[in-house]
Amino acid sequence: MQLVFATNNLNKLKEVQSLIPIHVQLLSLKDIGCFEDVPETQLTIEGNAVQKAEYIKEHYGFDCFADDTGLEVEALNGEPGVFSARYAGDQRNADDNTNKLLKNLENQSNRKAQFKTVIALHLNGKLETFTGFCKGNITSERHGVGGFGYDPVFKAEGYNQTFAEITLDEKNSIGHRGKAVNKLISFLKSIQD
Structure with a gap:
């Protein structure tokens, strides 16, 4: 089975490739010649995942899956949420995003947060989400030098x-993306079967 993972994020690709069974051949956007920005204009994490999967199916014809992830911080009413990658602006800079998050939480004692990943699978003409x-x-x-995005500030x-x-294995076993990928x-x- 061939599936396109609709991402240009090499860190995400590496994480997911380590989890996918051998019988699934995972293709990247580069592998199918997709070099444009896949639209992410929805106002929900689910909406973005579905939009990306449908875009690849419609424009390239491949069965595919796409994910969207957001960090939802309780004291910030769920921010940055769907805007996690662009929290500090359209430059999508992880350091800038993390700096803005830490600044917005400076005087907050409530540090509760959750990562949420939604995967939309477009397969055989049907759409499933996980x-x-x-x-x-x-x-x-x-703290730490591994991972990416908000990983250095999330426990x-x-x-x-x-x-x-x-480690990546530990993160995959407890993390949001690992849980969605396992589903x-x-x-x-x-x-x-």
């Missing part, structure tokens, strides 16, 4: 280290 959550807290400063519940301090994998296995 959601994964990871609850935790935002630290007051960065999952029950962990003393940020996502940037744990996707279970679905793919169920239709193979």
